[in-house]
Amino acid sequence: MVKIIDVKHLTKAYGTHLNQTKVLDNLSFSVDKGEFVGIMGPSGAGKTTLMNILSSISLPTMGSVYIGGQDITRLKEKELSDFRRKKIGFIFQDFNLLDTLTTKDNILLPLAIDKLPIEEMENRVKRVAELLGISYLMDRYPDELSVGQKQRVAAGRAMVVQPEVIFADEPTGSLDSKSAAELLRYLAELNLHQETTILMVTHDPFTASYCNRILFIKDGVFFAEVVRRGSRKEFFEQVIDMQATIGGGGRTNAF
Ligand SMILES: Nc1ncnc2c1ncn2[C@@H]1O[C@H](COP(=O)(O)OP(=O)(O)O)[C@@H](O)[C@H]1O
Numbered sequence: 001m002v003k004i005i006d007v008k009h010l011t012k013a014y015g016t017h018l019n020q021t022k023v024l025d026n027l028s029f030s031v032d033k034g035e036f037v038g039i040m041g042p043s044g045a046g047k048t049t050l051m052n053i054l055s056s057i058s059l060p061t062m063g064s065v066y067i068g069g070q071d072i073t074r075l076k077e078k079e080l081s082d083f084r085r086k087k088i089g090f091i092f093q094d095f096n097l098l099d100t101l102t103t104k105d106n107i108l109l110p111l112a113i114d115k116l117p118i119e120e121m122e123n124r125v126k127r128v129a130e131l132l133g134i135s136y137l138m139d140r141y142p143d144e145l146s147v148g149q150k151q152r153v154a155a156g157r158a159m160v161v162q163p164e165v166i167f168a169d170e171p172t173g174s175l176d177s178k179s180a181a182e183l184l185r186y187l188a189e190l191n192l193h194q195e196t197t198i199l200m201v202t203h204d205p206f207t208a209s210y211c212n213r214i215l216f217i218k219d220g221v222f223f224a225e226v227v228r229r230g231s232r233k234e235f236f237e238q239v240i241d242m243q244a245t246i247g248g249g250g251r252t253n254a255f
């Protein structure tokens with residue numbers, strides 16, 4: 001197995017020297033290429049802080065983050081922008097779509113920066129739109145889309161660069177259960193067929209049940225790990241049990 005994400009002794013502290021809070025405390029873990037890993041834990045556990053460091057949005061106080069063999073905490077500006085553009089895709093809860101661009105242009109945006117040949121760009125957008133069932137929305141602007149549609153456009157923008165890793169922070173957080181299930185099926189498909197590694201934060205056991213493995217964090221340290229062995233339903237039950245142990249609930253009636 002190839003380790004695509006390798007996190008070593010990661011610590012993130014906020015505040016001054018005298019009044020410091022450690023949000024992440026000496027976390028180490030790795031993710032193999034092609035895994036679909038969930039991160040769960042109560043609100044304030046440090047999940048978003050962790051995702052922001054892994055996706056190079058913020059720097060740790062101590063420790064290292066290897067992604068595809070590169071320590072991304074030590075990249076220079078130019079290498080960092082290459083890394084963000086080519087290696088990773090993000091899906092965030094609040095979408096981050098540009099209001100003045102159509103669906104098509106929002107999805108194209110990361111490719112346009114790279115100046116790919118027009119034909120290649122068109123083909124990629126077409127494939128992603130078909131996969132996500134949004135081909136008929138290509139000329140609409142974000143304010144003409146439902147929440148579920150916006151989320152799929154945001155997913156399309158993350159997928160179109162064909163990243164090695166997709167980071168998703170509560171990607172189903174503002175979706176109804178039908179749209180959530182659809183988005184999760186696309187992610188699962190991408191994971192299965194393109195071997196895209198996915199790291200996804202969620203508080204929802206139903207969403208989590210699409211993963212192969214869940215890491216539970218609490219107060220900035222690892223609390224437990226649950227690995228899927230049987231059906232998704234069984235995994236869902238395991239996740240709920242672990243959540244009850246750790247505290248910090250979620251939806252329990254999804255199946
Ligand atoms: N920029 C910041 N400055 C100070 N404290 C922060 C900052 N960002 C997050 N925190 C604190 O770090 C803790 C973890 O936050 P976060 O990573 O957002 O948790 P989660 O996503 O698990 O709910 C919280 O107590 C939060 O208040």
Ligand SMILES: [Mg+2]
Pocket residue numbers: 047048049
């Ligand atoms: Mg968060």
